[in-house]
Amino acid sequence: MVKNKEKSKISLLVWNLSTNDGFIRASLLQTALKKLGHETEILGFLFGKNLYEAIPRNTGIYAVEGTNYPNFFKSVGKLFKHIQGDIIYAIKPQPASFGVALLNRFYTHRPVIVDIDDWEMSWHGGDNWYYRPTLKQLARDVLKQDGALRNPNHPLYLKWMDNLVKKADAVTVNTKFLQQRFGGTFIPNGKDTSLFHPAQYDSNASKNRYGLSGYRILMFPGAPRPYKGLEDVLIALDKINQPDLKLAIVGGSPYDDYDKELQQQWGRWIVKLPKYPVDVMPDVVAAADVIVVPQRDTPETRAQFPLKLTDGMAMAKPILSTKVGDIPDILGESGYLVEPSSPEQIAEQIQLIFQNLDAANELGRKARERCVEKYSIEAMASSLKSVISRL
Template sequence: MKKFSKISLLVSDLSSAAILRAYLIATALINLGYEVEIMGFLFGNNLYRNLPPDLKVYNFPGKNFPDFFGQLHEFLPKINGDIIYAIKPQVASFGVAIIKKIFSKKPLILDIDDWEMSWHGGDNWHYHPEPKQLLRDLLKPDGALRNPHHPLYVKWMEGLINQADAVTVHTKFLQQRFGGAFVPNGKDTSLFDPAQYDAESSRSRYGLSEYRILMFPGAPRPYKGLEDILTALDKINQPDLRLVIVGGSPYDDYDRQLQQQWGRWIIKLPKYPADVMPDLVAAAHIVVVPQRDTPETRAQFPLKLTDGMAMAKPVLSTRVGDIPEIVADTGYLVEPACPEQLAEKIQFIFNNLESANQQGIKARQRCVEHYSIEAMASTLKTVIAQL
């Protein structure tokens, strides 16, 4: 491992959540003693999240084809790590990394943290345009194929995965599909440490003291099953229950739709810095992750699970994808899209809160062992040793 000292992480779009995966991998690599830089293109207006100032992040303006090729002329010489680590099988990360590997002979690792094609229909997606449509997609200023993130290019990148010297994946679903080493996102369990927080004080701080709190610490989307939780609260119909949504959706007006129908059960809190999140999660009685069963969710590892597990909270989730394996016997699981089962389990947890909190303590132990930054670093050390 001495022959490698610096690692360049390439991110296809620094204005997307891909930067979070890059940050966690970077943190684990720094723990192993590597110098790390994060590099990528900015297709949106701002970084998805500002990372700590001591972490080097270089961004270049993201442009569509053919201007993207001009960007490469400036971008490629800046990649000077001993290892190239591409985040996502996208042209703007993995495609660039393959080109750099060809000319530099440096080893290339590809990280796959989501099944990108699942957002476009998965294996059923095909691109078979008529000749005129193909020309329009290629030549018009707003042509679909000018976008480097077009699913056609993602499909091509998936076909080139064997060009990587090593592959890391976020879930067992992705491992079965693409192979590679299983490296789930690690939680900073020294930051997310329940011993540093008092639940009652946290509830008081956020105006939640008079309620029994179900918390969803993330951005609502239809596939995340919040409608099922809210329907379950309708069924239970106990006035001191509340679903606390932290941060809200940056994508659309889905928050407003939920508020219109179920506003009496919802408390919406703003987005807080990452270092405040443990204090927020400490205020929860139960952390809920009611994921629905879709092609997209089967490939995902909801980070809200380890938020709750690390903070020793009872975690209520659904039997979708890797979730049963992640929480194992430390959480509470129901079938997806089943408000009746959610209602029963919510009442069961509150009726047996002491034993539920003991489950939460077991969940933290499991998180520290399997889903911490240290666990992540241990696997990455093995991956790099085999290059």
């Protein structure tokens, strides 16, 4: 168990530091833990060539090359030598984070927390996924150099990790869906509301800076994927057919060419902006008139807490979103909600917002108040304090 001292050092393990899949949540938790006075470190694997481009290069993150089995065990051994924390905080129930943490506990007896901010199996069919190979297929998957079971991220291992969550010393989650499934303490996706503060930015100046002047801007500050519902917004813009309305997509998709497909079909409505570091994002969001988070109703989205919501809430922007998962609870009465996959309702709400922009901006101010109260870094820290103290 943790040594009897006032503040513990906490090691946050991220399964893949080549993407944002885990790092952003780890960074938020790290900031909250620092507010509580804990020393922290972030460690993990690179299942890609480089660190995720939004990771500041001076953060002292330690990364080991991620490989397939059996060489992956050598990578784990390298990482073990650098884990200095009294507590291991695994980000996501992945073999390369939670699995490594449990293995480390076996040798060191350091307590393990697992943080769950997505249902990993939802990407593979959820509870309906099964691995039932023939003996021949099993042999291929295990013995061939590119065999499926040599990949540490294979769904079979993810399913095992789900079943091992109860073995953690503590569990943290960021949605009610995940809490109902795995238990644990609710820790929201907090926002640095002092950095994301509308008083520090000029919306018109931001529009000029990013080439958005003269337009009414709906902004999606994230990576487009089919389940995120951007097609519904674009169909709505087709229906409204007002050329000064634009959808600004910030960052594009690092996963596939989906954003290019959107551009090909609806390019006249889209303004594409590049990726920006976290400390620049408040200035980017300041250029928006409305933040749109049009999630569709899928197993993936029901488990998620979209960070884009708190981007907009912290910056006091009107938010248009859908009744999916925790979104209605996150927004409360401080945003505009429509049914998922409903371009007609989205079109109606866009027109309503711009017909009475003063009322929409007042809702945005209420959204900021709600964000400061419930979804700030301070709110995260308050919940984390009890989790750490129990260990």
